[in-house]
Each structure stands twice: as C-alpha cells, then as structure tokens.
Amino acid sequence: MIDRLNTYLRRIPVWLVYVAGALPAPILLYMGATGALGVEPIKALEHELGELALKLLIAGLMITPLRRYAGVNLVRFRRSIGLLAFYYVCCHLLVWLLLDVQILSEIWVDIVKRPYVTIGMLGFVLLIPLAVTSNNWSVRRLGPGWRRLHRAVYLAALLGGLHFIMLRKGFQIEPLIYMAVIVGLLVLRMPARARRAPA
C-alpha cells in the first residue's frame, strides 16, 4: 500500500507543487478585491496568508516523521514546501506593510514595541538564509553546514506559532492547536537525534 502510494507520489512533478502551492495568494487577493473575503478584506487576507505560511511550515516538518514512521516518502517536495512557506510569509508581511499598517513610522514602532510583531519579524529574518540556500549549488557548497543551517526552521516554526498565539484576544483554541502540532513534530525528532549522537 505504502509502496504504491510512494510510486504515485514519484509521478507528481515538483513544478506542479510550486504552481498549485503559489496559486492561493493571487486567488485570495482577487477575492479580497471583489468582496469575497468579507467587509474587512485587509485583515482577512493578512490572516489567511499567515495561516497558510504556518501550515506549510508544519507540512515541511512532517516530511521526516512521515518517512520514518509511516514510510511515506515526500522528500522530493521538501524544498518546494519550504520555499512556498517562505513565499506566504513574504505575502503576509507585504499585506501587513502595504495594506494594513501603511504608515512607515508606525511600522518601525510596531516591530520594536509590539512583542508579537517582533517575534513574527524574527521568524521571517531567520527564514531568509534558508530560502536563499534552498538550491543544489548551496547544498554542495555548504556541505554538512547546510544541514545545520536549515535546523533554524525549527526555531522559525516555534516563533511563528508563538506569534499566532500572541495576537489573539482571550483564551483561544486554534493557535494553541497549531503550537501543539509544531512542538509535537519537533519532539518526534528528538529521540532520533539522540540515537545518532556519538556515545
């Protein structure tokens, strides 16, 4: 069963993942402009894009456990999923800058003064070197350093989850579920790492 699934997965071209994965952003923008996102489309668009980024970060973190515990091989798609996550973080950030806050002086004040913005920003900055080095040339060039560098995504995902929790009012379940999934996926990796560590 799993073997057959893996055979099907091998037939999916990676470019298709990029195209299908990138499409929701322009669709959401169109929906926002035409009223399909409700009477306050700016926040709706910002939140949708942010949640998509978080979902893709989680999807990226699931690839290793899926292979290890279920035998499902999605490693071919890991780079595209990671880059798409970065793409949605960028879209989310652009909507925040250009449509939401709008005022340059307020943007800087928000980044410095509002902890949830600071943390979101930190996550974004952390993802930049990962996106830049998501290509074969960098993997060859950096060697074992590439692997170490890309572990920064663990921290970025945690910051993203924290950013989501901090911006809600009251005690809300949804961001806590995201955070629990992120923490759970990171914990799943820990014993394996401990096993690999030299005695």
Add this chain to the structure above:
Amino acid sequence: MAHRWTNTLTRRDATPYEGFLNRRQLMAGMAGLGLAGLAGTAARASVQDMELNSWEEITNYCNFYEFGTGKDDPAANAGQLTTKPWSVEIGGLVDRPGTYDFQDILSEMTIEERIYRFRCVEAWSMVIPWNGFELADLLAMAGVQDGAKYVAFETLLRPEEMPGTRYPVIDWPYVEGLRLDEAMHPLTIMATGLYGKPLPNQNGAPLRLVVPWKYGFKSIKSVVRITLTEEEPPTSWNKANAREYGFYSNVNPNVDHPRWSQASERRIGGGLFARKQPTLLFNGYEDEVATLYEGMDLAQNY
C-alpha cells in the same frame, strides 16, 4: 426624558442601505445639512466622517464571542438565539427592583435614532444608525437610590444557543460596567434597533448598551441583568487581561493598546485599499463627555 441629544445627521440625509442615493449625492446632501445644523454641535466631525456603514457591513462584521470568535461567526450562529420572551432583571440599589419584561420596557420608552461612530478596540470603526432609548430613562424607571455609584450589566448565558460559550475564551457570562454618571449621560443608550429595524441577534438583540465614546466591547450585548452598585463592578475583558483592558476603556488615540497602536483606525467598508484615519479623543465626543473625566489621568485610568 428622551431627545436630550440631537444628531448632526438624520436618516433622511443618508442611508446607503436604502439605495436612494449614491455616495456622491449623499455627501453633497450632508454638506448642505451640515450648514443648516451648524449652530448646535458644529465642530463635531467632518461630513465624510459620518458616512453610514451599510446594513450588510454592520450585521456581518461583529465581535460577539458567545457565538464564536470569528467576525462572521455571530452572523452565522446567532440566528438560533431565542429573544422572545425576554426580560431584564434590574436590581441592587434601586427603588423598584424586579424582572422587567422587554415589551413592558419598550412601551414606557421613547425610541429615537442615534447615528454614532463606533470604534472597536481592535482599531476598526463604523458609523451606525442605532434606534434606542437613553439608559437614564430605564434607570429612572427602576429608581436609582442615593448610594449607587456604578451600573453593572450582564449578557445572557445560554450555552445551548450560544456555541461560543462552550469554550473558555473568557469567563462567561460577559459582564460590563459603567460609572453612574457615564450611565446617566444622554449619549448612553440602550439600542433596540438598526436602520429602523429590530436589532439582529448578532448585534445584541433584543437590547444592548451603546456607549459611543468607549471602545466597542464596553457596549455589552443581549443584556439580561442590570445592577446598581456602590463598588466598581468587574468587567469581562479587564478580568481576562487587566494590562490590556481597563474599566474605563475610553477611546483615546494617545493611549496605545499594549499590542497595537490606537492612534488611527480603519473604517469598515473601504475595501482592500482603504486608508487609515486618525482616531479622535473620546471617539469624537470630546465636547460632550470630557467633563466626566476632569482631573483624571486618562493614561492611568485607561
């Protein structure tokens, strides 16, 4: 005593909802009226500032966490709320405590229209044509005793009809409070309608508070209990996070929410490319209410 405060605008001037006028004509119409009504409360707000939000906007973008935390949850889930019969229990330091039937209250009150700015603590705003009566009139009906200093309000808690209350988002039931002088102020109303129609459930049917110079969460919805007290009553958002939400919660562009600026706001209805506009002290009602807070540090008493 109704009609103690007069709108700068009336419904005949501008209702995009009824589609009589397009927005351009509407603005011209209001400009004319602005000149006519210049005598009374002239310097209140610009004409453009008072353009009404549509029925669609007002009834589909709501915070009413008893029906869910999403902005469209109340519109989707509040339909199941039973609002007939409805009664309000008025108690505490009053001469005539008791359970007042909503219809009996209505028969005693004079309903008038109040077009108010509405500013949410989340930095969005609307202009809403409420129908309602002054809270002072309702309090007079129950007879406020000398020792009363505050008014406490409570929202209905009926989990079988309010799916949001199955989660501990905040401590249910929702409670709010005002100082007695704030409650007696002629701007403070109990709203029963919108655009001349009965209040939709998602907007707090059948009876809700509207205090236009305070952040929206002070304007408690679907009220079932009003209690006159000597001590400052607990309020829901203050209990949930005292650092972020004070008892007063007056609209104030100079006192930021810890997580975001309150200096500006986005008027709902401007679409994807709406510009922000500056927030006014006391939401533009400074002339009417600033005296209530004379000598108070507004940054301390946020």
